[in-house]
Amino acid sequence: MTAPLDVSGSDATAAPDAVVEGSPAKAIQGRSLGQIAWLRLKRDKVALVGAGVVIFLILVAVFAPWIVSLIGHPPNDFNQDLISSETLAPKDGTGISGEHLFGVEPVNGRDIFSRVVYGARISLLIAFLATLLSVAIGTVLGVVAGYFGGWVDSVISKTMDVFLAFPILVFAIALAGVVPDDAFGLSGDALRVSLLVFIIGFFNWPYIGRIMRGQTLSLREREFVDAARSLGARGPYIIFREMLPNLVAPMLVYATLLIPTNILFEAALSFLGVGVRPPTATWGGMISEAVRFYSIPHFMFFPGMAIFITVLAFNLFGDGLRDALDPRAR
Amino acid sequence: MSAPEPLLSVQGLEKHFPVTKGLFKRQVGAVRAVDGLDFDVVKGETLGLVGESGCGKTTTGRLITRLLEPTGGKIVFEGTDISHMSQGGLRPLRRDMQMIFQDPYSSLNPRHTVGAIVGAPFRIQGVKTEHGTKKAVQDILELVGLNPEHYNRYPHEFSGGQRQRIGIARTLALKPKLIIADEPVSALDVSIQAQVVNLLEDIQNELDLTYVVIAHDLSVVRHISDRVAVMYLGKIVEIADSKSLYTSPMHPYTNALLSAVPIPDVRRRTERTRIRLQGDVPSPLNPPPACRFHTRCWKAQDICKQVEPPLSELATGHQVACHFPENARATQDTHPQDVVSQDAVPAEPGPAAD
């Protein structure tokens, strides 16, 4: 029997319009969550500034040689004509001039501007690569633990516990200290950078791992995973097609938030003298040298600010990204 | 009518979830979520599965679709025993057996477009269609009452009812024979619920489907089921065709359940007297012995605590597991509530064992 109200055939087609009424145009192409996050991010001015600074810093790092050849002096060149031989400080206090935007170092008169610019390379390179390593290990193990559960999960989770119980900094310093200058077929900056990347990345993965495991566990409970399984999907399909797209967002957020941590970590190691070898400029290394010249504050100020601004920018961007991708956190 | 070969036959189905403890995962007990189910589903019919929360409905559904591995018993689908078949072996069979999920929000991957979601069965099963997957998907979208142009939209752009339609579209993609629907409408608003219920009925007729519908809402089950099975603590206590179950329930639990459902009818509210069960469903970790309902049953006698009543056919197509069934020879024309008010109700709410 058919009642006048029985319009199930036609009602449904009308329905979506009601839903999208709010949106401006009747776009056929739907907006993905990524696009929505982007829209939200675009409204977050602070995060955009952070993103701008991050991009700027990356460009600075990439084009460091070029920038320095335009303004400034090679980072390791001495300019001792600017240094007072009595006090070892720059003659006019800082050495800041059109030639030396940030002034020069005491003692040898190296150009602080170009050292800061070159420092960005080391800092960002190590932070990025280490983050990549952490995220790679963390994601793989986290997803494996979360997806397979059982003893696999037990083993991986306990491994993470063990890792988290290590005094990472002490360990990293000690490790960076015991490895000689030529090892594993590498030497010089290449060795130090790889070593630092390895140490920082390797000790940080459990943080990402835990998050990824949690996310995977909660995804595994979601019914769409069951839906895929009931369609006969195999493990790889579920992991890569169903879960992974949902893991990209948290992965991105935590990677963005891990980068500043790693920058600070690298700076700390350089500060303690186990980072990249001198004379290669690093921010932490510059600060540790500047400590001896605390009465010449600009020496400490610029690398300090470089770290601060970089870390702050990443944090701002990361916070904004998190808010955009996870509106609940707002 | 000669009994047709059942499409799905479940015999003695069991699922015990181990409860472990300690560093070495010692098993200290088991949640007897499903504890010996027997039922058949005949082609073209709809079997409703009702019961209170935690009685094992979802587990049953997931066992049939083999998302869970049964602890015991047999599941025979189209004459094939699939109870312990490997996932690889199941793959081709999965085309014929699909599942609709309860929560329209978590059952659709938020990162996939509607097209990808509904097209997934084709991709996973490697099915090629004549005019390409997209055309096929759009046809199905149309079938479930969605605009085919929504192919490229994402789930979050749809309302709950529409999402449920997308979920249904996905199950229909490969033209299955059996659909297990786990609480397909319980997350939806009444007005939307009706749309979906109607849709389920329509496509059943159109595509000649067989349903197992799981729900806790007796009204919904009554509305769409040919036969209904009532579960209590992992067991079926009564199974019968819809009409006889609702009009002359034999198991006290069914009776109580029916009488507890509020009726949107102001005239009757004063007339009705109800059976009020006391307490909650006991934990499946430690189910009561013998008849599991005896702790809450007002008719319970010593035998109920000692001997488990078998599920036996007391009327044609009406099986019940009770030592003291009601309405054993009940007439078919009395109204359920009237029946209840006439003979089953003790003056006091049942002296349930506490």
Added chain:
Amino acid sequence: MSFLELKDLRVHFPTDDGLVKSVDGLSFSLERGRTLGIVGESGSGKSVTSLGILGLHKGGRAKISGEIWLDGEELVSASAEHVRTLRGKKMAMIFQDPLSAMHPYYTVGAQIIEAYRIHNKVTKAVARKHAVDMLGRVGIPQPERRVDSYPHEFSGGMRQRAMIAMALSCDPELLIADEPTTALDVTVQAQILDLMRDLQQEFDSALIIITHDLGVVAELSDDILVMYGGKCIEYGTAEDIFERPEHPYTWGLLGSMPRLDRDRGDRLIPIKGTPPSLINIPSGCAFHPRCVYEDRTAGAARTDVPELLETEGGHLVRCHLPVEERRAIWENEIKPNLESV
């Protein structure tokens, strides 16, 4: 004046996406000893209304206007502090999900005692005794022992009983139950509904019960208010609403409900489309995009907001259709379809 009277209550939330008009001009009144049922689809503004009465939107982002008179006092303009002193004592509330509505870190008893001691200057021991009493009254077995349990140690039904005990601990004159049984099983729901009915009679309070289950409303309510898009679209006694509903939306609700007393094969009569967004409430009658009879209003439904008008004996309806036409449609087109076999 009635015990509780709402006059043109509006609760609006400014959000990033626009102004959410969750409650938009709601008026009703309620006497002591009577039960009002508020029904409506998800998002129609039921919870916002109840929280508004308790003053729980104060201090938030909500913009509230209109008047709420409770026992001769106006609450919207009253100070937040004054409204606070009324909460719990004069008016109390039961929430939908008793697990999340109770603090997981405090025992059930502690939470009842706390509620009691805010408004009664008594010692802990006295309050505790009272809490045990209340738990017993709502039918929790062995209340002396259970008073020290944590919420997670209770089953769903017991939690809701405890929640009720907490709400009733100070003898409130107005009790609002927001979907008190939605999270519960039918058998437990029946127990709770019985309990609420008994308690209301005992305490002689005014009771507002909010739900989207028409069955529950029918069981308990004297009067029923149907909400749609933040507005009341129909108000009347339970008989009015179930026997002589006049609004197409109410018809839709009745038609959508699968009923235990109707058989398989009876087709449900759903309402097409989906509930409106409260940011972009459809022009005119908010229901018009889903209304089958919209074309019979000569376009008025699209442009003009219909008035809430009394048809007879306190039965109010907000519809452009002429009264006679509405009654005719009900009698001839809808009612026959709803009648079972």
Added chain:
Amino acid sequence: MVTYIIRRLVWAVAMLAIVSMITFGIFFLVPRLAGATSESLAARYVGRTAGVEEVKIAAERLGFNDPLIVQYGRFAKGIFVGAEYDYGPASEYCPAPCLGYSFISQLPVWPDLVNRLPVTFSLALGAAVIWLIAGVATGVLSALRRGSVFDRAAMTVALAGVSLPIFFTGIVSLVVFSYGRPFAVTAPGGTYTPFVSNPALWAYGMILPWITLAFLYAAGYARLTRSGMLETMNEDYIRTARAKGLKERVVVTKHGLRGALTPIVTIFGLDVGLLMGGAVLTESTFSLPGLGKYAIDAITNQDLPKVIGVTLLTAFFVVLANLVVDLLYAVVDPRVRLA
């Protein structure tokens, strides 16, 4: 509950064993991988004038020729029953818990660690108190006045706080408040006076390190508390508390903060545990003779037994903190008790 505690204890002990194995393995294996021999390892213990023979003998004596497992076994045994260390003229009994013996300073490591512990404790606990109070208070206020000037200012400062390297803030504070003349208060950094000998001087010497360390953590805790509070204040049970007619202050503290506190307590426990093993950067910036400085000095001198000792002690604190936090969790959150 009892079985739960036992289970946690067993795991804690197992974890320490694993950590010690890995630590031991890494510090003795990595140098070997990088080309060190038993002799070159021993060489650093025999002084500048030893001949080839002496080095060989020393390597033998120090057991560098034994397989790693044997060496570890000896080390592990020392922890429980003590060990005899032959340092040449005589041997010294290093009583349990013997965390190794430094052949450079000719001292067992354990008394050294015990010696340094009060400094690190003073630093960690003092700073912890400050940051907990400051961070949580700021976080709560920010959450309650969300969007206000206070909130924005506090969160800006907090963000800056987590973005500044601690050695930088430390040095700046030293320069401004101690070395430099503008606010010279004469060197409250770098002087540790034991509490028992002079509490006032003790506190005076610790003020700058405390504040520097606490600033970093307080910033993090303020952010954490704020987001935690925002989350809990949206919980249903807060609405219930309000519906009871509770005063807002009570709602916030008794109900809101209580709910938000659990994750903070967890992280607090872990942070303090980690700091107990030495705030490496703070201690080296302020030259505080605590475990962190000890670790750095040991690393500089390549004094492996000390490095291993201090690493293990730190790990011990972390594991202990984990344990305490877990047990505390069970106390704080009744839902966990059944586990």
Added chain:
Amino acid sequence: GGGGTPATSQSGSAAPDGGGAKPEFNAALTQVFNPSDKKGGILKFANAGDWDSLDPADTYYGYSWDFVRLYGRSLVMFKPAPGKDSSQLIPDLAESLGEPSDDAKTWTYKIREGVKFEDGTPITSKDVKYGVLRSLDKEVFPDGYTYFNDTLDLPKGYKGPYKSKGVNTDSAIETPDDRTIVFHLKQAYSGFDYFAQLPATIPVPEAKDTGAKYQEHIISSGPYKFDKNEIGKGFNLVRNENWDPATDPNRKALPDGYEVTVNVNADDIDNRLLSGDLHVDIAGTGAQPATLGRVLTDPTLKAGTDNPTITRLWYTSVNGNVAPLDNIDCRKAVQYAADKVAYQTAYGGEFSGGQIATSLLPPGIPGHKDINPYPSGSDGHGDPAKAKEHLTACGQPNGFETNIAYRAERPKEKAAAEALQQALGKVGIKLTLKPFPQADYFALYAGKPGYAKDNKLGLVVNGWGADWPDGYGFLQQIVDSRVIRDTGGSSNVSVRIPDVNKLLDQASLETDTAKREEIWGQIDQMVMDNAFVLPGLWAKSLLIRGKGVTNVYYSDAFGMYDYLNMGLE
């Protein structure tokens, strides 16, 4: 250790006896500043690092030798007097300086009467002998010097009293009675009194000796004894009641005690010195760079400082074992290319760094001649043209690559390495910096010939201070190729010239001082000609006088203030 006769730059007129100097720059260089005999007070010392050891047998730091005299008395000591006078040896525990036999192979000392250990037991010659013998065990005392090992006529295979228990050592040291001690040398050595002033001759009671642990409970023979001693943190000295001033004409013992803190932040030490919180920076190496700017620009602060030249050479070893530096022209190219001014700046410039060195021997060491074999251009910034010439001669016209080692913990050495890297880079010599941990610098890395060769450590940043102000004390350890051991550990990293060894032997036999001093000059010239050492600078330091401290004066012998007779106002 170190010291020297006053350098040309700082010779001033000695003030009249007893007259104090005015508070002005360099006031304590040649006279006693703030002289006083007031007793009482606690002197506060601080050390940025830590002692190698407090044990007299195991300590090899100049400041430690300076300080050890407060709690230990060696046979002979440097005179506690300002400037040049301090180089003079005077008897301490002994009644007089050593009595040599005619061939200078036997030296006899007589111990004063009435000297006692802190526990009241009399000090005998056996205790002195034991002290020297135990210092021979380099396994137990790895830090110390080996002068006694190398020169005493010990029984073959003798390994010190711990390992060679009961071996008769009379062939090396005889104690005919409780007051007499006789040293027998393998070879004649005319300067044995310098050995006798070494802390190793401080008496140690055998019964109380705990080997390596002795440093925790040292038995004092001086005016002060240990009260509380926490290794790694600091210690206190209090008066030793069993020290009898009558037996000791050299020590005033003014303060009631000493409070020494170790491992204090170096900048903090300077600030506390300036503020009066602290009396002495015990390391005596001078102000930190940050303080430098502050002190030198403020006349009042500057007036409270002294700026002596010390007998220390900062230099870089040029390792002839590493190709192409095995070619003398390549080495010379390095000499010419080096930027001496940058080198000087790296160490702190004129005031705290020192004076540019043109050869090994510092001006304060007798035998020093002003030579400059490799003039560093007109302005001291190097002579690239000359360097190129030599590069061509060496067959590397475009330069070459090699490594430069330095001690990681020493920022000045790092700066020097960077300076060389810069300067040498200009002529195509590409240096790679190789930092090594200070603790193992000589034992495992730069000082280990095999390692240095395998790892191409062509240049090794180095430094050396005279153990005592005499050519032998300055040169022997850094130019004698026989001190180089395959197992590493020697400070001489690069000088392997047989003729130099011969000259050294010749000098130690030479009893005529003038002739001896002539030889030191020859050696200096010879090493420079072979270009195995790139001299950097002769060190100076900027010392801050503690506020309210009396009897402050600079001791050439130690290259820092003399700690023996300081007191408080």
